[in-house]
Amino acid sequence: MSLSTLPTPAAEHVRVVAPVLDVVVPVYNEETDLEPCVRRLHDYLRAEFPYRFRITVADNASTDATAEVADRLAATLPEVAAVHLREKGRGRALKFVWTHSDATVLAYMDVDLSTDLGALLPLVAPLISGHSDLAIGSRLARGSRVVRGAKREFISRGYNLLLRGTLAARFSDAQCGFKAIRADVASRLLPIVEDTGWFFDTEMLVLAERAGLRIHEVPVDWVDDPDSRVDIVATALADLRGIARLTRALGTGRLPLAALREQLGRNPLPVAGVPAGLTGQLLRFAAVGAASTLAYLLLYALLRAGAGPQAANLIALLVTAVANTAANRRVTFRVRGADGAWRHQAQGLAVFAVGLGLTSGSLALLHALSDPPTTVELGVLVVANLVATGVRFLLMRSWVFRTRPGRPVLHEADVNASPPTV
Numbered sequence: 001m002s003l004s005t006l007p008t009p010a011a012e013h014v015r016v017v018a019p020v021l022d023v024v025v026p027v028y029n030e031e032t033d034l035e036p037c038v039r040r041l042h043d044y045l046r047a048e049f050p051y052r053f054r055i056t057v058a059d060n061a062s063t064d065a066t067a068e069v070a071d072r073l074a075a076t077l078p079e080v081a082a083v084h085l086r087e088k089g090r091g092r093a094l095k096f097v098w099t100h101s102d103a104t105v106l107a108y109m110d111v112d113l114s115t116d117l118g119a120l121l122p123l124v125a126p127l128i129s130g131h132s133d134l135a136i137g138s139r140l141a142r143g144s145r146v147v148r149g150a151k152r153e154f155i156s157r158g159y160n161l162l163l164r165g166t167l168a169a170r171f172s173d174a175q176c177g178f179k180a181i182r183a184d185v186a187s188r189l190l191p192i193v194e195d196t197g198w199f200f201d202t203e204m205l206v207l208a209e210r211a212g213l214r215i216h217e218v219p220v221d222w223v224d225d226p227d228s229r230v231d232i233v234a235t236a237l238a239d240l241r242g243i244a245r246l247t248r249a250l251g252t253g254r255l256p257l258a259a260l261r262e263q264l265g266r267n268p269l270p271v272a273g274v275p276a277g278l279t280g281q282l283l284r285f286a287a288v289g290a291a292s293t294l295a296y297l298l299l300y301a302l303l304r305a306g307a308g309p310q311a312a313n314l315i316a317l318l319v320t321a322v323a324n325t326a327a328n329r330r331v332t333f334r335v336r337g338a339d340g341a342w343r344h345q346a347q348g349l350a351v352f353a354v355g356l357g358l359t360s361g362s363l364a365l366l367h368a369l370s371d372p373p374t375t376v377e378l379g380v381l382v383v384a385n386l387v388a389t390g391v392r393f394l395l396m397r398s399w400v401f402r403t404r405p406g407r408p409v410l411h412e413a414d415v416n417a418s419p420p421t422v
Contacts, residue, residue: 019079020051021124022103026058026093030111031065037111038073038080044117045079051128054103058093059084091200095193098186104128106186110177116221123218124180132216133185133264134208136171137178141219148224155232159239166243167206167250171215174202178220185213188263192255198235199242206246211257212266253334281397284332289389292324296385297378309363309377317359321352324392325400333401347400354395355388 023041027034038055045053057070059082070082085093098106105127109115115137126132139146140160146153156175163169179201181189189211195203208215249255299316307315325348329335335344362384366372372380 018052019054019103020128021049021053021105021107022056022097022101023053023120024056024058024094024097024106024108025111026060026090026108027062027066027070027111028060028088029062029064029066031062031069033111034066034069035073037113038077040113041109041117042077042079044120048117049121054079054081054101056081056083056097056101058097060088060090060093061086087196089196089200090198091193092196094200095190095196098181098183099190101183104183105180106183107180108177110225112225114222114225115176115178119178119218119220123178123216126216127180127182130182131214133182133213133266134205135180135216135218136173136205137176137220137222138171138173138217139176139220139222140172141217143219145221146224147222152224155236159236162243163202163206166247169202169206170209171205172217174205176220176222185264188260189213192260194245195242197238199239202239203242203246206250207255207257207260210250210255211260211264213264214266281332282393285328285393285396288324288327288331289392292320292327293382293385293389295323296320297381300381301374301378304374309367310360313359313363313381314356317352317356321348321355324348325351325396328396329401333396335401344400348396351392351395351400354391355385358388358391359384 023045025034025038025041030037034057038057041055045055055077057073057080059067059070061084067082067084070084074080074082083093083097085096094108105124107120107124109120119137123135123137127135138144140157156173160169160172160174163174175198181204185208189204189208192207193200193204205215296316299319300312303312303315322345325345329341329344359381362380363377366377366380
């Protein structure tokens with residue numbers, strides 16, 4: 001992936017001193033729409049925005065007269081600057097300008113100004129005050145007013161549902177071209193955002209959420225630009241590739257989110273009497289346990305007729321115990337890499353023996369008292385497994401995956417194996 005985003009030698013920056021807000025307008029071949037957009041935005045900011053501002057036109061290697069228009073605006077309006085990049089990519093343009101800006105708050109909006117500018121101050125106010133870390137305009141939040149066709153509405157809602165299902169995203173609108181971020185947050189977050197195109201927004205927001213950053217959402221009035229040049233199919237395919245890449249990166253733990261959370265002071269608030277990370281571990285352990293129990297019951301039911309209840313219980317419990325230890329190691333306790341894996345499995349088998357004793361003992365006691373039908377057996381096993389599950393969690397947290405002297409903490413919600421630098 002190329003990260004060459006240096007401006008051309010002829011680029012000149014005309015800047016006001018230390019603006020509070022830097023609004024970036026990324027453009028590619030927008031020689032017709034650029035000047036009216038910038039002048040309208042400039043007029044609005046001078047009349048309505050109570051802080052010092054800059055408008056930065058980020059030209060993404062345009063092949064028409066966009067660069068000349070941008071330079072002319074920068075020469076005419078003192079609050080306007082122009083940057084010319086040699087390569088295309090909205091994400092590349094935003095990353096370059098944002099990481100080189102001296103403003104306190106960094107924002108961007110699309111050149112078509114589809115979003116009503118009245119939402120700009122509500123967007124950046126929580127960032128200026130320090131209350132929030134990022135802010136996004138949302139076309140899907142309650143109170144927003146949107147004018148667009150059914151096709152784009154379906155695609156937008158479908159994409160955000162996909163993000164919720166695959167990346168557990170909680171923000172409502174990933175792709176609205178109306179966002180802002182505090183400069184101190186951007187300096188730490190943007191270096192780990194890899195995408196240079198349209199997926200940049202989504203990746204930034206997902207990583208921000210995973211790092212515990214506060215994202216402020218503003219309902220917006222938004223009117224679709226019928227002359228939009230976005231290639232929907234190409235953008236959708238790029239987004240799907242981005243989702244797959246980001247899912248792998250989060251799954252392998254190679255992103256330094258725990259370090260970022262620590263640097264920005266976004267670790268979970270301590271609760272008296274509750275160990276750090278316990279709530280998240282319990283939820284993840286419960287999910288793994290539910291899947292393991294279903295697999296166990298299915299294997300037991302399949303094996304019982306041929307092997308008998310005790311043998312079926314032994315085999316089903318052994319198979320699911322190995323899978324359960326591996327899943328809890330990775331999902332619940334966030335342990336990455338092969339270091340200690342065999343030891344964890346051996347300890348997991350010891351924990352399995354406790355579960356085997358509980359379930360086998362329950363079966364033996366049940367058959368000593370009566371000759372129960374299979375449904376009663378399964379019911380008893382469910383209860384015994386619930387008890388065994390509680391014991392398993394305690395043993396895994398306090399023994400199998402406990403923190404050892406001289407080794408990194410393994411029980412925080414987002415600890416991973418990446419170096420603690422951003």
